[in-house]
Amino acid sequence: MRIAAIADVHIGPDSVGTFQPGLAALADDAEVLLIAGDLTKCGTVEEAELFVDELDDVTVPIVAVLGNHDHHADRPHEVSEVLRQRDITVLEGTSTILHLGGRQLGIAGVKGFGGGFADTAASAFGEHEMKAFVRHTQVVAEQLGTELHRLADAGCEHRVALMHYAPIADTVAGERREIYPFLGSQLLGEAVDDAGADLAVHGHAHSGIEHGTTPGGIPVRNVALPVIGCAYRVYVLGEIEERDVAMAGWDVARHERSA
Numbered sequence: 001m002r003i004a005a006i007a008d009v010h011i012g013p014d015s016v017g018t019f020q021p022g023l024a025a026l027a028d029d030a031e032v033l034l035i036a037g038d039l040t041k042c043g044t045v046e047e048a049e050l051f052v053d054e055l056d057d058v059t060v061p062i063v064a065v066l067g068n069h070d071h072h073a074d075r076p077h078e079v080s081e082v083l084r085q086r087d088i089t090v091l092e093g094t095s096t097i098l099h100l101g102g103r104q105l106g107i108a109g110v111k112g113f114g115g116g117f118a119d120t121a122a123s124a125f126g127e128h129e130m131k132a133f134v135r136h137t138q139v140v141a142e143q144l145g146t147e148l149h150r151l152a153d154a155g156c157e158h159r160v161a162l163m164h165y166a167p168i169a170d171t172v173a174g175e176r177r178e179i180y181p182f183l184g185s186q187l188l189g190e191a192v193d194d195a196g197a198d199l200a201v202h203g204h205a206h207s208g209i210e211h212g213t214t215p216g217g218i219p220v221r222n223v224a225l226p227v228i229g230c231a232y233r234v235y236v237l238g239e240i241e242e243r244d245v246a247m248a249g250w251d252v253a254r255h256e257r258s259a
Contacts, residue, residue: 001031001100001101001103001105001158001236001237001238002029002030002031002234002235002236003030003031003032003034003105003160003199003234003235003236003237004026004029004030004032004033004034004060004232004233004234005033005034005035005036005201005221005223005232005233005234005235006033006034006035006036006203006223006225006228006231006232006233007035007036007037007038007067007164007201007202007203007204007222007223007224007225008036008037008038008067008203008204008206008224008225008226009035009038009039009051009054009225010038010039010040010041010069010225011039011040011041011047011050011051011054012040012041012042012047012050013046013047013050016050016053016054017054019051019054019231020053020054020055020056020057022230022231022232023054023055023057023058023231023232024057026058026060026231026232027058027059027060029232029234030060030232030234031060031061031100031101031105032060032061032062032063032098032100032105033058033060033061033062033063033232034062034063034064034107034160034162034201034223035062035063035064035065035088036064036065036067036162036163036164036201036202036203036204036223036224037064037065037066037067037068037069037070037111037163037164037202037203037204038067038068038069038070038164038203038204038224039051039064039066039067039069039070039079039083040069040070040079041069042069042072042073043069043070043071043072043073043074043075043076043079044073044075044079045073045075045078045079045082048070048078048079048082048083049082051083052082052083052085052086052088055086055088061089061098061100062087062088062089063088063089063090063091063096063098063107063109063162064083064088064089064090064091064109064162065090065091065092065109065110065111065162065163065164066079066080066090066092066111066164067111067164067203067204068111068164068204071111080092091107091108091109091110091162092109092110092111093109093110093140093143093144093147094108094109094143094147095107095108095109095147095148095150095151096109097151097154097156103157103158104154104155104156104157104158105156105157105158105159105160105237106148106151106152106154106156106158106159106160107151107159107160107162108144108147108148108150108151108159108160108161108162108195108197109144109147109161109162109163110140110141110143110144110162110163110188111140111163111164111165112137112140112141112144112163112164112165112166112167112184112185112188112202113133113136113137113140113165113185114133114137114165114181114182114183114184114185115133115134115137115181115184115185115186115187116180116181116184116185116186117168117169117180117184117185117186118169118186120169120177120180120181121181121185121186122134122181124138137185137187137188138187140188141185141187141188141190141191142191144161144163144188144191144192144195145191145192145194145195146195148161148191148192148195148196148197149195152195152196158198158237158238159196159197159198160197160198160199160200160201160237161188161191161192161197161199161200161201162200162201162202163188163200163201163202164202164203164204165183165184165185165188165202165204166183166184166185166188166202166204166205166208166220166222167184167185167186167188167189167191167192167200167202167214167220168184168186168189168212168213168214168215168220169184169186170209170211170212170213170220171202171205171208171209171210171211171212171220171221171222172184172205172208172222173208173209174205174207174208174209175205175206175207175208183204183205183208184202184204184205189214189215189220192214192216192218193214193215193216193218196218197218198218198219198237198238199218199219199220199221199235199237200214200218200219200220200221201220201221201223202220202221202222202223203222203223203224203225204224205222205224205227206224206226206227207226207227208222208224208227209222209227210222210223210227210228210233221233221235
């Protein structure tokens with residue numbers, strides 16, 4: 001099962017038409033497109049409309065979560081509705097099952113939130129504001145785990161965890177350590193490990209790296225546009241490492257379309 005993924009496109013009036021050309025061959029490369037948040041620059045409805053216009057020629061199913069930029073204008077529900085009107089499935093503490101080539105792909109999605117990892121992790125102690133910060137991450141991590149378990153109970157052959165914030169520290173390496181608590185949370189990774197998945201996909205960490213693994217051994221991929229440097233990356237579930245190696249060689253042009 002071939003999955004294309006991208007994040008942090010940040011479409012605004014000054015970038016109209018830059019993303020669409022890179023999607024021309026997507027249907028030949030993948031069976032579904034996952035978008036891991038930050039579709040827009042500032043989360044306006046107008047930017048959301050510009051973003052979906054970039055996807056006019058995409059014929060495969062599209063599943064997305066929102067990112068922090070998509071929340072900036074305090075209109076995430078309206079942004080989500082723009083996407084849904086164009087048949088894009090938007091997840092937030094929810095999941096969906098796609099039937100692709102006779103197989104089931106279950107996708108559980110959350111925006112996620114911060115909190116940090118291991119020695120940089122925040123704790124729900126002290127001021128109300130700090131407890132609220134950590135509690136929000138706890139809630140969304142619990143939602144992610146619940147939906148992954150739900151997909152397993154439904155007998156999905158393949159499962160993917162889709163989020164904007166990072167679930168592990170490995171894929172934010174390269175960012176300044178002092179901002180790790182704002183890039184993701186180990187609670188998201190723990191939820192993925194507890195429920196199980198074939199793959200976890202995120203964005204947000206523009207200076208991070210693409211490849212990582214949860215403590216439980218589940219592949220994690222940072223697909224932020226500045227990280228992968230192309231319109232999307234393709235992963236083959238069940239063969240994650242093998243296809244990544246192939247993509248680094250002669251076949252790379254087929255799976256990387258310049259944005």
